[in-house]
Amino acid sequence: MTDSAKPTLLVVDGHSLAYRAFFALPVDNFSTKDGQHTNGIYGFLSMLINLIKAEKPTHLAVAFDTSRQSFRTREYTEYKANRSESPSEFKGQIPLLQDCLAAMSIQVLQKEDFEADDILATLATQGAEQGFDVLVCSGDRDTIQLVNEDITLLYPNVQGVSQLKRYDRQAVIDRYGVPPEQYPDIAALVGETSDNLPGVPKVGEKTAVKWITQFGSLDALLENADKVTGVVGNNLREHLDDVRRNRTLNRLLRDVELPLTIDDLEVQPMDAQGVRDIFSRLEFKTLIPRVAELAGIEQQMAAVASAAAVDAPVAAELAPADLASWLERSSGEVGVTITIEGGLPRRIGLATAAAAVESDWSAETAASIQPWLSGDAPKIFSDAKPQLKALARAGATVGGLAFDTIVAGWLLRPSFPDKTLADLVDRFLDEKLPEADPTQLVPETEGATPGQLSWYTLRVTEALRGEMEPAVSAVLLDIELPTLVTLAEMELAGVTVSHAKLSAFSVELAERADGIAQEAYATIGREVNLGSPKQLQEVLFEELQLPKTRKTKTGYSTDAAVLADLQEQAPHPFLDQLLQHREATKLRQIIESLDTAIDADERVHTTYVQTGSQTGRLSSTDPNLQNIPVRTQESRRIRAAFEVGAGYDTLLTADYSQIEMRIMAHLSEDPGLIEAFNSGEDLHRFVGARVFGVDPADVTNAMRTKVKAMSYGLVYGLSAFGLSKQLRIEQAEAKQLMMEYFNRFGAVRDYLRSSVEQARIDGYTATIFGRRRPFPDLTSPNRVLRENAERAALNAPIQGSAADIMKIALFRIHREFAAEQLHSRVLMQIHDELVVEVADGEWDAAERIVRERMGDAAALSVPLDVQIGRGGDWDEAAH
DNA sequence: GGCATAACGTA
DNA sequence: CGTACGTTATGCCC
Numbered sequence: 001m002t003d004s005a006k007p008t009l010l011v012v013d014g015h016s017l018a019y020r021a022f023f024a025l026p027v028d029n030f031s032t033k034d035g036q037h038t039n040g041i042y043g044f045l046s047m048l049i050n051l052i053k054a055e056k057p058t059h060l061a062v063a064f065d066t067s068r069q070s071f072r073t074r075e076y077t078e079y080k081a082n083r084s085e086s087p088s089e090f091k092g093q094i095p096l097l098q099d100c101l102a103a104m105s106i107q108v109l110q111k112e113d114f115e116a117d118d119i120l121a122t123l124a125t126q127g128a129e130q131g132f133d134v135l136v137c138s139g140d141r142d143t144i145q146l147v148n149e150d151i152t153l154l155y156p157n158v159q160g161v162s163q164l165k166r167y168d169r170q171a172v173i174d175r176y177g178v179p180p181e182q183y184p185d186i187a188a189l190v191g192e193t194s195d196n197l198p199g200v201p202k203v204g205e206k207t208a209v210k211w212i213t214q215f216g217s218l219d220a221l222l223e224n225a226d227k228v229t230g231v232v233g234n235n236l237r238e239h240l241d242d243v244r245r246n247r248t249l250n251r252l253l254r255d256v257e258l259p260l261t262i263d264d265l266e267v268q269p270m271d272a273q274g275v276r277d278i279f280s281r282l283e284f285k286t287l288i289p290r291v292a293e294l295a296g297i298e299q300q301m302a303a304v305a306s307a308a309a310v311d312a313p314v315a316a317e318l319a320p321a322d323l324a325s326w327l328e329r330s331s332g333e334v335g336v337t338i339t340i341e342g343g344l345p346r347r348i349g350l351a352t353a354a355a356a357v358e359s360d361w362s363a364e365t366a367a368s369i370q371p372w373l374s375g376d377a378p379k380i381f382s383d384a385k386p387q388l389k390a391l392a393r394a395g396a397t398v399g400g401l402a403f404d405t406i407v408a409g410w411l412l413r414p415s416f417p418d419k420t421l422a423d424l425v426d427r428f429l430d431e432k433l434p435e436a437d438p439t440q441l442v443p444e445t446e447g448a449t450p451g452q453l454s455w456y457t458l459r460v461t462e463a464l465r466g467e468m469e470p471a472v473s474a475v476l477l478d479i480e481l482p483t484l485v486t487l488a489e490m491e492l493a494g495v496t497v498s499h500a501k502l503s504a505f506s507v508e509l510a511e512r513a514d515g516i517a518q519e520a521y522a523t524i525g526r527e528v529n530l531g532s533p534k535q536l537q538e539v540l541f542e543e544l545q546l547p548k549t550r551k552t553k554t555g556y557s558t559d560a561a562v563l564a565d566l567q568e569q570a571p572h573p574f575l576d577q578l579l580q581h582r583e584a585t586k587l588r589q590i591i592e593s594l595d596t597a598i599d600a601d602e603r604v605h606t607t608y609v610q611t612g613s614q615t616g617r618l619s620s621t622d623p624n625l626q627n628i629p630v631r632t633q634e635s636r637r638i639r640a641a642f643e644v645g646a647g648y649d650t651l652l653t654a655d656y657s658q659i660e661m662r663i664m665a666h667l668s669e670d671p672g673l674i675e676a677f678n679s680g681e682d683l684h685r686f687v688g689a690r691v692f693g694v695d696p697a698d699v700t701n702a703m704r705t706k707v708k709a710m711s712y713g714l715v716y717g718l719s720a721f722g723l724s725k726q727l728r729i730e731q732a733e734a735k736q737l738m739m740e741y742f743n744r745f746g747a748v749r750d751y752l753r754s755s756v757e758q759a760r761i762d763g764y765t766a767t768i769f770g771r772r773r774p775f776p777d778l779t780s781p782n783r784v785l786r787e788n789a790e791r792a793a794l795n796a797p798i799q800g801s802a803a804d805i806m807k808i809a810l811f812r813i814h815r816e817f818a819a820e821q822l823h824s825r826v827l828m829q830i831h832d833e834l835v836v837e838v839a840d841g842e843w844d845a846a847e848r849i850v851r852e853r854m855g856d857a858a859a860l861s862v863p864l865d866v867q868i869g870r871g872g873d874w875d876e877a878a879h
Numbered sequence: 880g881g882c883a884t885a886a887c888g889t890a
Numbered sequence: 891c892g893t894a895c896g897t898t899a900t901g902c903c904c
Contacts, residue, residue: 531899533885552885559886586887589898613894617890624896627889635888660890716892726892787891795893799890803894831890831894882903890894 009127009134009262010057013116014064014108016139018044018097020156022090027780032283037776040093042284045100049290051154051164055135059127059265062101063119064094064110071113072249079249082196088760088779096282103274104291107265114256117143121252124151126262137164141187142250147172147180177209185218188246189236197246201235218247270295280430312434315349315356315451320364323350326357327369333378333402335454335461338387345390349450351458356451366396378402382421382457385610388488398485405457407480408464410611411472414773419611425456428463471770479769479804480610482811486826487608487618489814494603495625495827495835496645499595505637506591513584520577530581533558539574546570587635590628594638597623603645608829615796616771616803617831626830630878642835642874648824649840650870653877654850655833657865658683659802660715663768666860667797668751672744677862684708690744691737710741714748715798717791752794759793767800768858769808805864806832809857816849835874843870 021043030039052060072079101108109119117140127134128150136143137154144167147153153167165171172180189208191199211228215221221228222244225237236243270291279288318326327334327350335351338361345361348369359365373379373396380403381387388398409418409428418424422433433456436447448456468476521527524543528535536558540546546566550557560579567575597604604623612619620626628642629635644651656662661683665673676686681696688699688707709726710718718726724734742749759765760778773796777789810829813836817824823839824846834854838846847868854866871877 529900531886532901533899534901554884557885582886586898590888593897609895612896615894617894619895621896624889627887627896629888631888655890713892716894718892721891723892791892792894799894802890833890880904882901884900884902886898886900888895888897 006131006133007058008055009059009123009132009265010051010055010061011120011123011127011134011136012048012051012060012062013120013138013140013143014044014062014097014101015094015116017047017137017156018093019086019090020139021047022087022093027089031776032281036096036282037089037093038096038282038284040090041097041100041282042287044097045284045287046290047156047164049287049294051137053294057135058267059132059262060267061107061109061123061265063116063123064098064108065116066110066112066114069113070115072115076245076249078196080195083194087781089776092763096278099278100275100282103278104270104295105268107260109258109260111256111258114253118253118256119258121146121254122256122258123262123265125254127151130262132262141192142184142252144172144176144180144183145250145252176205178212182212182217184247184250185212185221187250188218188243191242191246192250195249197249198239198242199246200232200239200243202232203235207232218243312448312452312455313351313354313356315351315358315449315455318357318359320359320362320368323348323357323359323365324368324372326350327372327377330355333380333458333461335457336379336381336387337450337453337457338390339450340386340390343390343393345387345394345396347450349452349454351451351454353455353458356449356455358449358451361394366394370396373397374399376400380405380454380457380461382406382424382453382460383419385484385488385491388485389492392488392492401481401485403461403465403476404481404484405460405464407484407610408461408468408476411476411480411771412464412467414611414614414616421453421456421460424460424464428460428467429456469770469772471766472772475769475771475804479771479807479811482815483807484610486811486814487610490826490828491605491607493825493827493837494599494601494605495837496602496643497594497598497604498641498643499598499602501637501641502591502595505641506588506595509584509588509591513581513588516577516581516584520574520581523574523577530578531585536578540566544572544574546572587629587638591638593623594628594641606828613803614773614792616767616773616800616807618803618829625828628830628874636875636878639878640873640875644872645837647839648837650838650843650872651874651877652824652836652838652843652846652850653833653869653871653874653879654836654854655867656802656806656854657867659805659832659864660798661711662860662862662864663798663801663805664715664748664751665862667755667768667801668745668747669861670745670747670751673748674862677865684711687711687741687745691740706737707741710737714752715795717752717794755797756790756793765793765796765800767797767804769801769804771800771804773800801858802832805858806834806854809854810834812853812857813850816853817846820845820849822846822849835877838870 018040022040025039025043027037027039030042031037068080098108111119117138120136120138120143124134124136124146134151135154136146136151139156143153147167147169149169154164155167157163157165169180172183176183176186178186186205186208189199189203190205191197211221212218215224222240225240228236275291276288330352332352337349339346347358347360348365349356349358377400379400382405384401384404391398405421405424409416409424418427422435425431425433434446434448517530520530524539528539537555540558541548541556547569548556549562549566563575563579594604599605606620606625607622609619609621629638662677665677672690676683679686684704684707685696685699688703689696691707692703706727710723713723720731720735720738723738724731759775763776764772764774766772775789775793777785778793780786806829810826814826822842822845824836824842826834826836828835836846836850851866851868855864867879869877869879
């Protein structure tokens, strides 16, 4: 412990200690949900808090390096030249760490051209002169030279930064055999690999100490180098200049000009609000109380917390008529919450920043607020779609949708599982939304009421807006919210599915599956569960002794690709029977799930999950209408069960052809690819002609298949390995194909490379319209993680831009149908395809609107080609 | 009932 | 060792 009569100055090397923490703590456990790595920050702060608690410094500073360049690199260009660039996950943490220190009112020092250790040396020297007990905390051994009666070094041990070893003068002598001021002499002789400073070959600490002790000083040793015998003596004589250089470079400067004095380092009260804000942002929940305790600011912290966690206002229960007058008196945006029971509105809660009101939903309520609800007055929801649907069922329409917290939260962090307002309150306000405990019959805690939920919705909105870049905000307002309204109506509309067609097919398939199963049992001489991969493995690899296949977590794969391979290597009738059985049962499953989803109106109402993907695509559940089979002739019988509904004339399908390749052409500006799309020639034929150097007319089917696989693979970040597997060709041939392809379409390769590089720099990808997707793993040292991220980052702008374009087309079609007072309506979206139910006499108008709005949804450097089909059912309408 | 896994359907 | 999804049955857990 330090002498309590003397003030204590603690100076810390922020860079070296945070760097150690970075490698000591697993990055996976220390990342915010949006992917910001915090292990270095956390480790450093944790250490610093412990240090302050133990040492109680009166004065404190943390020094950082400014860059790798310093006066030392100018003197000796090789200095530290062997160090690899510090990982960008680490670099990004330094500014955040400095923000934390600023909030904790701790002085941060850095100076161009000097290293952190020079600043430490200067401060320590000044502090000692001014009568301080000085503690230097650094992970750099050069700071050993600073130790004297007044200056103690705290040096992290190998495990990390949690344990600091205390070096006073005696401890240095005990450990290194020389007093601190002579340690740089030892280091100069031995050299410092991490600084790229070679020493005398074969000379380690032992020899160096022996020499210094024997000759008394480094200078004396160098003058008498001829007296040193043996191989090491020769080595010494040959490396005198290296030693002198090392000694020059490892001397820390003690007279760096600094913009402040030791007095300025006096420990200051922390900014409780600031600490809370930045620590919350970094999700340092446990550090907050530790800092608070340290600073003696529990009270302030608690005050800040409770000031932030304002209790929701008690929502006043209003009579229906009073809702309208309350709304008239309110101004600005209103938070809206509709609770739903049996698909219909049950209660409504409204809130402004100042107050909340609520009411049961009734005909009177509806009448009272309908003018406001359907008008342009701005309304903010959390997960608006089900609420809009419930209102619509009750005959109420909503205008002026200004924000949706769930959709906004997803746009900011598409990888998050935030699906409820409670999640967002937790994450963005760092508060708990009051929730009734569902496990208790009589809950101790009351859940928030609709009015209060609306109030929280407004507060979360404010927090979300604070984080939204204008471009992302534009995606919300210009794409997502109009899409949301459209999706609500599509879900309400549903699509007619013929139970009769499905059940007939299902029976056929069931009979066939049974028949195949019996044959299969006969083949292998026993009954197994053909749906159990586990039992199949026994049959295939033990009983039938077929060659082992691709490994899975639990054994060997029995998937279709593997079974097809096996059939070639070691043909066996069981394999084909199994494949056929799978096909029949799979189709039957899909039919059954579809059939049970048919509602009383004979229609299937899927739910489109607007926040269901990381790229911007929709997903579809209950049932999933985006994976209805289409590949085989037989499976299209399922599509044939999707029929035009009563009161309508026909189905229209419209799909974008090769939209992702077109986006690729646009983004890469590849002249060849752009020409391909402008030429009117079949894309793959055109590309094949270029790649194989033949006339388009002479492109064979095999050639076309290959370039088609290549083109599509590009969008997914394919490898030669993957391509060879897909096409069942040699890897060398796949490699050759890729080379030829890129020779002809070089800009495509350039674009793909540069787009991943840009994402690595930015930390996210962006679509043409500004939708972002973060990719923290692009700089991961873990190769698997990094390469997975690279492929996903390659694909995200392309898939995402296609999704943006389809959404824009979709809601514009929806709006134009309404504007032209058509009864026709969009029913389904399958990523690049729309299915429209066309009313009597509206074909021409509907076809024109769909074609035009899909065609002009985005202005790319190539046209957007739209294929349209017509028929009484989905299969017929396909073209 | 809840969970992970393998398999497979779509764009 | 090609992206993005959702659903199903099995097999295991409690």
